[in-house]
Amino acid sequence: MKITVVGAGAVGATTADNIVRKELAEEVVLLDIKEGLAEGKAQDMSQTAALLGFDSKIIGVTNDYAQTAGSAVAVITSGIPRKPGMTREELIGTNANIVRNVAENLLKHSPEVILVVVSNPMDTMTYLALKATGLPKHRIIGMGGTLDSSRFRYQLSLRLGASPADLNAIVIGGHGDTTMIPLIKHATWNSVPVTQFLSAEEQQQIVADTMVGGATLTKLIGTSAWYAPGASSAAVVESIIRDQKKLFTASVYLEGEYGQHDINLGVPVVLGKTGWERILDLPLDEEEKAAFAKSADAVRNMNNVLKEIGAL
Numbered sequence: 251m252k253i254t255v256v257g258a259g260a261v262g263a264t265t266a267d268n269i270v271r272k273e274l275a276e277e278v279v280l281l282d283i284k285e286g287l288a289e290g291k292a293q294d295m296s297q298t299a300a301l302l303g304f305d306s307k308i309i310g311v312t313n314d315y316a317q318t319a320g321s322a323v324a325v326i327t328s329g330i331p332r333k334p335g336m337t338r339e340e341l342i343g344t345n346a347n348i349v350r351n352v353a354e355n356l357l358k359h360s361p362e363v364i365l366v367v368v369s370n371p372m373d374t375m376t377y378l379a380l381k382a383t384g385l386p387k388h389r390i391i392g393m394g395g396t397l398d399s400s401r402f403r404y405q406l407s408l409r410l411g412a413s414p415a416d417l418n419a420i421v422i423g424g425h426g427d428t429t430m431i432p433l434i435k436h437a438t439w440n441s442v443p444v445t446q447f448l449s450a451e452e453q454q455q456i457v458a459d460t461m462v463g464g465a466t467l468t469k470l471i472g473t474s475a476w477y478a479p480g481a482s483s484a485a486v487v488e489s490i491i492r493d494q495k496k497l498f499t500a501s502v503y504l505e506g507e508y509g510q511h512d513i514n515l516g517v518p519v520v521l522g523k524t525g526w527e528r529i530l531d532l533p534l535d536e537e538e539k540a541a542f543a544k545s546a547d548a549v550r551n552m553n554n555v556l557k558e559i560g561a562l
């Protein structure tokens with residue numbers, strides 16, 4: 251079985267590294283447009299096999315989609331990342347054509363593939379991949395909420411002095427600085443609501459810090475993050491490949507769920523061997539419902555830009 255990762259930059263290479271360490275496939279193909287980059291990174295990773303004890307084979311290729319043929323899952327990380335001060339949405343002009351082209355090329359060689367879209371602005375890129383390829387909706391998954399939820403658990407763990415592993419907390423909505431919705435009222439510390447331990451101010455601060463998690467790292471590093479994004483992408487792939495039925499927030503096509511139509515947005519889904527298998531219907535209160543509707547409006551505006559720039 252084969253898994254492809256497109257884009258051998260920071261996020262793509264880290265995703266591939268996590269995938270080989272977990273031995274999710276016999277063969278991993280890393281593809282990039284930049285001559286030699288994927289080949290070099292794949293060779294570097296291969297040279298850790300003796301030390302880390304994995305048997306997965308990883309090869310790197312320069313834009314050679316024939317080598318990706320028969321992939322069960324492909325992760326799309328190709329495109330530019332933001333610089334400090336930018337929003338993810340500003341990347342649309344460059345990334346839309348890249349993502350469209352990559353998705354179409356992948357499909358030509360792997361008609362049964364499940365696509366995991368990571369490139370930003372992620373919700374709109376996932377919607378574009380769906381519309382451009384015409385793939386069944388269950389086989390297009392946008393990765394963002396898994397990462398945002400992991401960051402939410404990190405922020406909660408700092409304030410509570412708790413292990414992130416003991417915290418159950420999710421972020422829904424768009425994967426944007428102002429569109430994501432950390433559901434703090436639903437978050438628990440081994441089934442006890444976290445709100446019991448945190449003042450209203452502390453709760454607000456945790457939510458705010460979670461929402462700007464990516465922007466904070468971009469400011470510190472000078473480009474956007476890759477360790478948690480790579481681990482999150484690999485976790486999504488693992489649930490699919492191993493049919494784990496894990497519940498992750500992912501950007502999926504909504505047809506009436508959460509009151510939305512014709513949009514990809516982050517909601518809790520079960521991930522298994524057929525892709526996203528079902529959407530969990532969370533009982534949201536009025537405030538959360540309003541935030542979700544507002545998030546959808548913002549993402550829909552970005553989706554409309556796809557037509558303006560001729561990507562759709």
Ligand SMILES: NC(=O)C1=CN([C@@H]2O[C@H](COP(=O)(O)OP(=O)(O)OC[C@H]3O[C@@H](n4cnc5c(N)ncnc54)[C@H](O)[C@@H]3O)[C@@H](O)[C@H]2O)C=CC1
Nearest residue numbers: 257259260261282283328329330331368369370393394479
């Ligand atoms: N959804 C999420 O949670 C996250 C999304 N991202 C996004 O992921 C994307 C990649 O980020 P990084 O890896 O940090 O960037 P990077 O610049 O390190 O790597 C991007 C790679 O894509 C390659 N590329 C460009 N056009 C290509 C094409 N047509 N075909 C194949 N490869 C192509 C480039 O040569 C480069 O190696 C960005 O758009 C970033 O915003 C990053 C982190 C989290």
Ligand SMILES: O=C([O-])CC(=O)C(=O)O
Nearest residue numbers: 332338464465468474475
């Ligand atoms: O912040 C960014 O631009 C990259 C990203 O999506 C994240 O790390 O959440």
